[in-house]
Amino acid sequence: MKANVHFREVLNNGTGYYGLLALLGAIVLIGLGAAYFMEHNGHFVTGMNNEIVWGMPHVFAVFLIVAASGALNVASIGSVFGKSQYKPLAPLSGLLAIALLAGGLAVLVLDLGHPDRLIVAMTYYNFKSIFAWNVMLYTGFMAVVVVYLWMMMERKMNKYTKPAGFFAFIWRLALTTGTGSIFGFIVAREAYDAAIMAPMFVIMSFSFGLAAYILVLMASFKWTERELGDKILYRLKNLLGIFVGAVLYFVLAYHLTNLYAAEHHSVERFILLDGGIYTKLFWIGQILIGGLIPLAMLYHPTLGKSRAVIGWACALVILGGMAQMYVIIIGGQAFPLVLFPGMEVSSSFADGIVASYTPKLPEYLLGIGGVAIALLLVTIAVKVLRFLPESLADAIVDPHTASDAKGTAKKAA
Amino acid sequence: MAVMYNYVRSLILLAGMALLGLPLVAQSETPLPVIPEASSRFSAEQACVEPTEEMRKNHMNYILHQRDETMHKGIRTRQHSLEECINCHVPVEDKDGQPMRITNKDHFCSSCHTYAAVKVDCFQCHADRPVKTTAFHPLTSQASEKTAFHHSDAGETVSADTLEVLAEEGKLQ
Amino acid sequence: MTHKSEINSSRRQFLNGSAIAAGLAIAPGVMLHQVAQAKPADQAVTSDKRWGMLIDTNKCSKGCDACVRGCQTENGWGENETKSGPNQVAQWIRKVELRDTSTGFTKSLPLMCQHCEHPPCVDVCPTGASFKRADGIVLVDKHICIGCRYCMMACPYKARSFIHEDLQDQLPVAPRGKGTVESCTLCVHRVDKDGENAIPACAEACNAEGHEAFVFGDLKNPNSRISQELAKHGGTQIRADLGLNVGIRYRGI
Numbered sequence: 028m029k030a031n032v033h034f035r036e037v038l039n040n041g042t043g044y045y046g047l048l049a050l051l052g053a054i055v056l057i058g059l060g061a062a063y064f065m066e067h068n069g070h071f072v073t074g075m076n077n078e079i080v081w082g083m084p085h086v087f088a089v090f091l092i093v094a095a096s097g098a099l100n101v102a103s104i105g106s107v108f109g110k111s112q113y114k115p116l117a118p119l120s121g122l123l124a125i126a127l128l129a130g131g132l133a134v135l136v137l138d139l140g141h142p143d144r145l146i147v148a149m150t151y152y153n154f155k156s157i158f159a160w161n162v163m164l165y166t167g168f169m170a171v172v173v174v175y176l177w178m179m180m181e182r183k184m185n186k187y188t189k190p191a192g193f194f195a196f197i198w199r200l201a202l203t204t205g206t207g208s209i210f211g212f213i214v215a216r217e218a219y220d221a222a223i224m225a226p227m228f229v230i231m232s233f234s235f236g237l238a239a240y241i242l243v244l245m246a247s248f249k250w251t252e253r254e255l256g257d258k259i260l261y262r263l264k265n266l267l268g269i270f271v272g273a274v275l276y277f278v279l280a281y282h283l284t285n286l287y288a289a290e291h292h293s294v295e296r297f298i299l300l301d302g303g304i305y306t307k308l309f310w311i312g313q314i315l316i317g318g319l320i321p322l323a324m325l326y327h328p329t330l331g332k333s334r335a336v337i338g339w340a341c342a343l344v345i346l347g348g349m350a351q352m353y354v355i356i357i358g359g360q361a362f363p364l365v366l367f368p369g370m371e372v373s374s375s376f377a378d379g380i381v382a383s384y385t386p387k388l389p390e391y392l393l394g395i396g397g398v399a400i401a402l403l404l405v406t407i408a409v410k411v412l413r414f415l416p417e418s419l420a421d422a423i424v425d426p427h428t429a430s431d432a433k434g435t436a437k438k439a440a
Numbered sequence: 441m442a443v444m445y446n447y448v449r450s451l452i453l454l455a456g457m458a459l460l461g462l463p464l465v466a467q468s469e470t471p472l473p474v475i476p477e478a479s480s481r482f483s484a485e486q487a488c489v490e491p492t493e494e495m496r497k498n499h500m501n502y503i504l505h506q507r508d509e510t511m512h513k514g515i516r517t518r519q520h521s522l523e524e525c526i527n528c529h530v531p532v533e534d535k536d537g538q539p540m541r542i543t544n545k546d547h548f549c550s551s552c553h554t555y556a557a558v559k560v561d562c563f564q565c566h567a568d569r570p571v572k573t574t575a576f577h578p579l580t581s582q583a584s585e586k587t588a589f590h591h592s593d594a595g596e597t598v599s600a601d602t603l604e605v606l607a608e609e610g611k612l613q
Numbered sequence: 614m615t616h617k618s619e620i621n622s623s624r625r626q627f628l629n630g631s632a633i634a635a636g637l638a639i640a641p642g643v644m645l646h647q648v649a650q651a652k653p654a655d656q657a658v659t660s661d662k663r664w665g666m667l668i669d670t671n672k673c674s675k676g677c678d679a680c681v682r683g684c685q686t687e688n689g690w691g692e693n694e695t696k697s698g699p700n701q702v703a704q705w706i707r708k709v710e711l712r713d714t715s716t717g718f719t720k721s722l723p724l725m726c727q728h729c730e731h732p733p734c735v736d737v738c739p740t741g742a743s744f745k746r747a748d749g750i751v752l753v754d755k756h757i758c759i760g761c762r763y764c765m766m767a768c769p770y771k772a773r774s775f776i777h778e779d780l781q782d783q784l785p786v787a788p789r790g791k792g793t794v795e796s797c798t799l800c801v802h803r804v805d806k807d808g809e810n811a812i813p814a815c816a817e818a819c820n821a822e823g824h825e826a827f828v829f830g831d832l833k834n835p836n837s838r839i840s841q842e843l844a845k846h847g848g849t850q851i852r853a854d855l856g857l858n859v860g861i862r863y864r865g866i
Contacts, residue, residue, distance in 0.1 A: 069696070069791045071777035076700035080762040080775060140760015140775065140792030147757050151740040158739035158763050214733060214855055215769035364771055366724075366851055367866070371712040374724070375678075376704045376771065383700075511754050513657035514746065514805045523785040541781075565755050565790030567783050 032115040032423060034180075034413035037251050044410070047250075051403040058396010061389035062137035070140070073390050078382035079360050084138040086352045087394030090235065091131030091401060092165070092206055093228055094348070096199040097236015099124035099172065101263075103199070106179075106192030112259060112424050115416040116244070117192075121176045122405060122414050123243055124199075124236075125169055130401030132165055134393055157208050164202045171198045180413065203229045210355065217294035218359035223284070227277040231348065234270035238344035241267065243405060245338055247415055256421035257332070264337045268325040271344055275318045278351075290368075297362050297381070298354065305358035308350045317347010357384055473555040476532045476548050489519050499525075503562075522566055530569045539569035651808040663730075663749035664799055665832040665860035666813070667839050667848055668722060672826035673819075675721040678708050680827070683818025684725075687800065688787035696778045703774035703789075705797045706815055711866070720866055723815065723826075726751055726772040726797035727851065728860035734764035734773065743794070749832075749860050750801050755793040764794055769852050772796050799860075809837065832860065 037044065065072055075082040102120035105113035136142050152159050171194060178184045178191040207228030213219040241263050248255040282299065285291040296302075298309055321340040330336045361382045366372065372379035409415050416423075481487050488495045490502065506520040518524050529548040530539050540547040542563045545554050549568075553560050562568075652658065685691045690703040706725035712718070728751045734743045735751065742758035745751045753764075753773075765773045773796040780790055786802040789795050800813035809831055812820070816827030830839030842848075848862030 066792075069778035070775065071697045071701050076698060076777075077702075077704060077765065077774045078700050078771070080765040140762070140794070141758065144757070144759045147740055148759050151742075151757050153735075153738050153741040155736050156739045156763075158737060158761065162739060209763075212737070213767050215767055360766070364769060366709075366770065367711055369714065370720075371714050372709055374707050374709040375681075376707045377700060378707075378709050378724075378771070507756060509657075511752070511756070512744065512746065514652070514748070514801065515657055516654045516802075516805050518654075564779075565783060565788040565793065567781070567785065567788075569782070571782050571784055 033417045034115075034118065034415060035417045036413050037247075037410045037415065039251055043250060044406075048403070048406055051399045051406060054399035055396055055403055058134075058393050058399060059137075061392035061396065062142075065138070065389050065393070066142060072387065074385045074387045075390070076382075076384070078377060079357060079384040081356055081360065082384060083386035083390035084134050084393050084397075086349060086356055087397050088131045088134040088138070089206065089209075089356060090349055090352045091127050091134065091397055093203060093232045093352075094235040094239050094345075095124050095127035095131060095232075096168070096203045096206075097232035097234065098127055098240050099195060099199050100233055100236055101240055102175070102179075103192060103196040106188050107196045112262065115419060115424065116240075116259070117179055118176060118414040119244060119247070119409075120240060121172050121179070121195075122408050123240055123401075125172050125176075126401040126404035126408070127236075127239065128165060128168060129404060130397040130399075133400050134397035137393060157205060157212050161202075161205045161209065164198070164205045168198055168202050171195050199232075200229060203232045210359065215364065216359055216362070217291060217365060218298070218355070218362055221281065221284070223277065223281050227274075227281060230270065230273045230277050231351065234267065234274045234344060235348040237263065237267045237270055238341040238348070242338065242341045242345075243402075245334065247405075247409060248419070251415065253415065254418045254420040256419050256424055258421040259419050259424045260334070260337065261332070264325050264331070264340070267341065267344065268322055271318055271322050271325070274351075275314070275322075278313070278318075293365075294362050298358055302358065302361075302381070305354050305361065309354050309358075312350025313347050313354060315347075316343050317350055321347070360384075470555070473551040474546070475551055476529070476546065478528045478548075479531045480528055489524075522562060526567065527570045542568035651806060651810065654805075658746055658748040658805070660747045660749075661833065662808075663832045663860065664804055665728065665749070665830065665839060665862065666799070666816070667828040667830075667842055667862045667864065669826045669828075670720050670722045670863055670865035672824050673721050673723065674824060675710060675719070677721075677822060677824065679818040679822040679824075680723045680815035681706050681708060683814045683821075684797070687784075687814030688789075688798070689784040690774075690787070690789065690795075693780055693782070694776075694778060698777075701775075701777040703776065703795065705772075705774065705795070722863060722866065724770060724772070724851075725815070725861070726799075727770055727857070728797075728799060730858035730860070732857065733767040733769065733855075737763045737767040739763065746801075748804075750799045750804065751796070752798055752801065753794050753796065755788065755790065755795070758793040760792040760794065762794060768796075769855055769857070809834075 073082060099120055101113055102117035102124075104110050105117045136145060139145075141147075148162060154160075171191075175188075175191040175195045178187045204225040207225035210219040211221055211224030241260075244263075245255065245260075247253075282295060285295050298305055300306060302309075321343045324336050324340040324343070325331050327336070361384060363372075363377075363379050363381060366378070478487065482489050490498075495502075502520040503522055503525070506515075506517075506522070509515040510521070532540055532546075532548070542550050542560065545551065547568065549560055549562075684706045688705060690705055694702045706723055709722055709724045711720040711722070728749055729745075730749065732743070732745055732751050735745050738744075739761060740757045740759055742754045742756075743751070743764045744754060760775065762775055765771075765775060773794050775794050776789060776791050778791055783789050787798065800811065800815075803811040803813060811829060813827070813829055816829050819826050828839045828842055830837040832840060832843075834840060835844075843862060846864060848864050849866055850857075850859045850862060851866075
């Protein structure tokens with residue numbers, strides 16, 4: 028017999044909840060202020076230039092968008108792959124997916140040269156542009172996940188959860204493929220122009236999205252004094268470990284392929300050996316902090332069972348993910364374009380030399396503002412609607428293995 | 441797509457007018473804009489490139505049409521060109537003896553646009569006043585510096601179709 | 614529609630003046646050649662032509678940047694961007710110095726938008742602001758450019774610039790403003806006016822220096838000077854491996 032999982036909105040009314048709301052709200056306002064500052068003055072107030080055309084805001088935006096599609100995975104595992112233990116986790120998964128996407132898109136749009144022309148972006152389409160496809164994939168994703176959430180949360184619609192979940196799963200794969208292809212389709216630059224970009228972004232989304240999900244889940248359960256059982260948490264953290272490993276595997280495959288081709292030697296040398304900040308971010312940020320250390324933490328026989336360690340491992344995966352985005356987006360642009368193979372080039376416009384980029388404060392503030400938008404949306408939504416289960420105690424999540432605890436589970440529910 | 445864009449935009453404008461315009465009408469004390477006079481006439485019969493009433497109502501459509509024609513098809517007739525609007529309508533000088541900028545509320549465009557509360561999006565890219573040009577064109581003139589404010593040069597060539605029309609009317613011998 | 618006939622009658626009135634002026638221009642005889650070649654102002658460009666340039670790097674001298682300055686003067690970029698940093702200022706055209714690492718052979722050449730037949734910037738632009746005209750000139754329609762800079766990511770030649778600050782008193786031939794992307798227009802205003810006889814500002818400035826490294830013309834017309842020179846001596850495309858079939862060809866590299 029299946030134990031009933033009850034969902035309940037956040038009932039906290041204390042300074043804790045409103046304090047969090049105020050803090051996130053303030054960060055959002057600062058981010059919007061930074062965006063206004065950039066738009067009012069023009070992009071000369073940022074570190075971006077005609078060589079590094081996409082900067083820190085794009086690192087945040089692409090990370091958030093990639094994490095958004097990954098956050099939906101938890102729900103997909105439940106309704107598409109039929110793992111019933113994941114079903115109570117699904118509403119929060121859908122909510123986080125929408126929120127992260129909204130945060131990422133806000134950053135992307137506010138960094139445009141003309142955010143005031145958003146209506147142009149929606150009325151003039153170049154159907155050959157992967158960017159235009161993405162505009163549709165992103166807005167469509169929001170709509171699809173809203174419908175999916177409705178099927179999940181409205182009892183009368185529950186029977187449609189599986190097809191809606193399946194559709195959302197396909198859509199999210201398309202979305203991340205589209206995001207990866209933004210880079211994969213760029214023939215001009217050495218570091219991009221690779222088909223592996225799209226699947227690599229899909230795997231990255233699994234990892235970043237799940238890390239963000241676990242953090243939000245742990246925090247919301249702790250702050251609302253709900254029980255989060257070890258069983259479900261260990262399940263999630265083991266899954267995260269697999270995803271982190273998979274990201275490392277894709278990074279390895281990408282660089283090995285490039286290292287085999289002589290024409291890519293110089294760009295590989297740049298990222299892996301002598302690219303300064305990009306090399307450091309690659310090895311220390313992406314591989315060590317974002318890959319090997321969290322892997323060790325998550326799979327350590329004793330430490331891996333500590334909630335603090337799991338939480339920190341998720342945070343490191345996110346940090347490492349940001350480093351990876353920085354290496355891909357900024358590093359890929361910093362490496363000089365090869366226009367004349369075999370020639371040494373120089374010009375008044377930094378041909379042949381590594382482009383320099385120092386992000387300025389408004390760029391950071393805008394990016395962090397995007398993160399705050401996502402978290403603010405989640406914080407508000409869990410209060411007004413029933414996204415969070417009342418309890419995820421072991422007995423409720425997996426009644427079969429805890430059949431002797433059935434009685435207590437019912438009481439708890 | 442452009443049609444759709446216009447449609448959406450007019451919907452928004454309508455909504456905006458409903459929100460912003462009504463109180464203005466209701467107040468009726470708002471002084472009418474003082475529109476600066478143009479520096480020349482289009483013809484003896486007609487002040488502007490189209491009848492004045494038509495221009496007041498629909499100038500944006502002419503400008504928008506011309507914009508796409510010029511940008512995408514290279515059609516560079518001068519009758520509805522924004523450059524000529526500026527050359528003819530903005531030479532009014534302000535205190536420093538300089539032609540006015542769009543930020544000046546007596547500027548030809550802003551005089552009305554401020555009144556109607558409609559944002560002008562032209563002058564981020566286009567000059568808001570006649571611009572001094574240095575013309576160097578070996579085929580049409582000696583290498584010469586036109587230091588005066590640039591005004592329309594009539595030396596534009598026209599198509600055979602147009603010449604035919606003119607010939608029919610007996611205007612061209 | 615009465616509205617339309619009103620337009621037509623006034624259009625005729627206007628054209629009267631123009632036609633008389635055109636007639637006067639024909640009179641001296643010298644101008645006849647130009648009138649015969651140039652596209653009439655009221656006709657759209659067609660794909661019968663494809664404009665391009667051939668740049669002979671053997672005639673291009675190191676340290677000379679006349680073409681760059683000529684372009685700046687003609688199109689008004691670079692000078693009035695006072696707040697932008699060194700790599701934020703527009704670069705429609707730049708001089709690049711090359712040195713073959715194995716032989717020590719050096720070369721100097723101007724680099725700008727290559728006006729590709731298959732431009733990556735046009736493919737990636739979400740709104741269609743980056744577009745190729747029927748006659749092969751690649752332009753940015755700044756009216757619908759949202760400033761996403763994806764075209765700059767996609768351009769193999771680093772030929773595009775983003776405007777990082779407010780501008781004033783732009784030249785009528787090259788409207789440009791904050792938050793949009795721009796690049797070499799092949800002096801499209803001159804091309805529209807003079808057709809085959811047009812000389813882009815860079816080429817004009819190069820000629821004035823006596824180098825005459827540029828040949829502008831119609832790549833589709835086998836009798837044009839550019840086609841004949843290409844047929845005789847050939848020309849190189851920068852990054853021909855990308856298969857973009859560029860409109861700017863080089864000799865001597």
